[in-house]
Amino acid sequence: MPKKSEKPKKTPQLLRGFKDILPDEQPYWDYVRRSVDAVASTFSFQRIDLPYLEDASLFIRSVGKETDIVEKEMYVFEDKSGETVALRPEGTAGVVRAYIEHGMLNRPQPVKLYYIGPFFRYDRPQAGRYRQFYQFGFEVLGDAHPVIDAQLMMMAYTMFADMGLPVSLQVNSLGSPEARKDYIKALHDYFKSRKNSLPEEDALRLQANPLRLLDSKHPDTQALVQEAPQIVDYLDEESNQHFVKVLEHLDELDIPYVLNPRLVRGLDYYSRTAFEIWPLVSDLPEVPADNSSADAGEATAVADATEKPSAQSALGGGGRYDYLVEELGGQPTSAMGFAIGIERLINELKKRNISIPTLPGPDIFVAQLGDEARKKSLKVFGQLRSAGFRVAESFSKNGLKPQMEQAHKLAVKFTVIIGQKELMDHTILIRDMESGIQETFDAEKMIPELQKRLSKHGVKQNNGSASPAVSVPEQTDADQQKLL
Numbered sequence: 105m106p107k108k109s110e111k112p113k114k115t116p117q118l119l120r121g122f123k124d125i126l127p128d129e130q131p132y133w134d135y136v137r138r139s140v141d142a143v144a145s146t147f148s149f150q151r152i153d154l155p156y157l158e159d160a161s162l163f164i165r166s167v168g169k170e171t172d173i174v175e176k177e178m179y180v181f182e183d184k185s186g187e188t189v190a191l192r193p194e195g196t197a198g199v200v201r202a203y204i205e206h207g208m209l210n211r212p213q214p215v216k217l218y219y220i221g222p223f224f225r226y227d228r229p230q231a232g233r234y235r236q237f238y239q240f241g242f243e244v245l246g247d248a249h250p251v252i253d254a255q256l257m258m259m260a261y262t263m264f265a266d267m268g269l270p271v272s273l274q275v276n277s278l279g280s281p282e283a284r285k286d287y288i289k290a291l292h293d294y295f296k297s298r299k300n301s302l303p304e305e306d307a308l309r310l311q312a313n314p315l316r317l318l319d320s321k322h323p324d325t326q327a328l329v330q331e332a333p334q335i336v337d338y339l340d341e342e343s344n345q346h347f348v349k350v351l352e353h354l355d356e357l358d359i360p361y362v363l364n365p366r367l368v369r370g371l372d373y374y375s376r377t378a379f380e381i382w383p384l385v386s387d388l389p390e391v392p393a394d395n396s397s398a399d400a401g402e403a404t405a406v407a408d409a410t411e412k413p414s415a416q417s418a419l420g421g422g423g424r425y426d427y428l429v430e431e432l433g434g435q436p437t438s439a440m441g442f443a444i445g446i447e448r449l450i451n452e453l454k455k456r457n458i459s460i461p462t463l464p465g466p467d468i469f470v471a472q473l474g475d476e477a478r479k480k481s482l483k484v485f486g487q488l489r490s491a492g493f494r495v496a497e498s499f500s501k502n503g504l505k506p507q508m509e510q511a512h513k514l515a516v517k518f519t520v521i522i523g524q525k526e527l528m529d530h531t532i533l534i535r536d537m538e539s540g541i542q543e544t545f546d547a548e549k550m551i552p553e554l555q556k557r558l559s560k561h562g563v564k565q566n567n568g569s570a571s572p573a574v575s576v577p578e579q580t581d582a583d584q585q586k587l588l
């Protein structure tokens with residue numbers, strides 16, 4: 105107890121820009137994780153989990169010294185050995201480091217990897233912008249073919265469409281590093297001759313990286329951007345041909361896209377194809393849509409006529425990074441990938457009232473009366489789990505009433521009851537929760553009897569040991585571990 109004179113200690117609170125993901129939110133996260141795993145398995149991507157902390161130079165050399173991410177937003181510090189380390193602001197650099205470090209070049213190419221987890225950027229917190237946020241990303245290393253670009257864009261686009269989210273695919277080509285250099289010079293000359301019309305912050309940005317002016321929010325800069333040189337006019341022939349092929353693939357796939365010559369992305373490692381997925385935002389005041397009964401599987405990704413693509417809060421983005429592996433000390437290796445922000449994706453699902461498919465709850469509740477019965481019921485619980493039933497319990501409760509209340513709340517179909525009498529007789533009681541009828545069975549008959557009854561309800565058990573209990577819903581356990 106603190107002495108009266110001592111000031112009470114402040115309760116520690118969340119840091120600004122960080123958030124807890126509480127149990128109520130978890131169904132959305134589970135849904136996203138399941139969707140990501142399903143897409144990964146369909147397209148044969150293998151999961152990779154990388155450290156959250158890396159040598160800071162990895163990001164400086166890949167994302168770029170003069171980008172906002174490295175210059176302003178990276179969490180960098182010296183560790184106890186004096187090494188300069190950084191919390192990962194993005195996933196591609198780590199994947200490339202791992203590709204080189206583990207000699208993945210010697211595996212059959214392309215190497216297709218995916219990841220999901222937290223990333224850190226000391227950004228100004230606002231709606232859809234956090235200092236710790238989650239991304240999932242897909243990377244294909246060791247293949248230069250334009251079909252890879254189209255396939256990755258198709259994956260990103262259809263993930264949103266399958267969830268019932270209308271989005272806009274914005275596409276551009278950044279050309280070869282030489283073409284990019286020429287373009288940056290042209291952009292620099294253009295803005296330099298109009299320097300007096302630039303706001304101070306953008307005049308400074310012009311020195312460091314003229315590309316950053318293209319996504320300036322300042323109206324004066326935006327007005328100048330309208331007339332600024334476009335990268336398409338600086339593309340080298342090979343990049344041009346590559347881009348034409350990518351677009352042909354997209355046309356063949358009937359995937360709508362917007363050619364956006366101003367899309368340059370905020371990371372330096374891109375060459376050739378670059379793309380972003382933008383949400384559609386209405387100019388009109390928001391009216392909550394009443395499509396709450398829609399299942400995500402049935403929902404259609406149709407945009408409202410008043411909605412327009414919005415560059416703010418892009419849902420995801422990616423592109424080719426054909427020079428990054430070499431840049432970081434590996435052999436020349438073409439690569440392409442994309443990442444999607446999970447908080448922003450979930451916000452879209454919520455904004456559009458898209459109800460997500462939920463995991464099945466428990467079918468059986470185990471209730472007990474008395475200490476001896478409690479011991480027995482713990483064993484019965486284990487037997488039911490091993491037989492593949494979804495089981496719930498509330499072992500610490502004493503009376504039957506609170507346990508039955510819990511069973512009703514969970515909407516189980518049957519409750520197995522074990523009391524003093526059942527213990528003595530080696531029997532159990534099965535209560536049908538709908539009719540309220542209770543019948544006694546030999547303990548050995550419990551499993552076949554429950555199987556028979558549940559199959560009448562069309563419920564199938566999992567076959568065997570990894571069967572889920574209720575307090576740990578399907579998938580959550582493993583996925584949670586992957587995330588942490």
Ligand code: HAM
Nearest residue numbers: 194196233234237418419420421422423441442443445
């Ligand atoms: P990025 O565009 O920097 O790309 O980030 C991808 C997505 O992460 C964004 O579109 C957004 O949804 C989400 N995101 C970024 N910052 C925040 C934030 N502060 N708060 C919430 N969400 C955020 C990359 O990170 C590249 N590594 C993508 C890539 C993969 N390129 C090739 N492969």
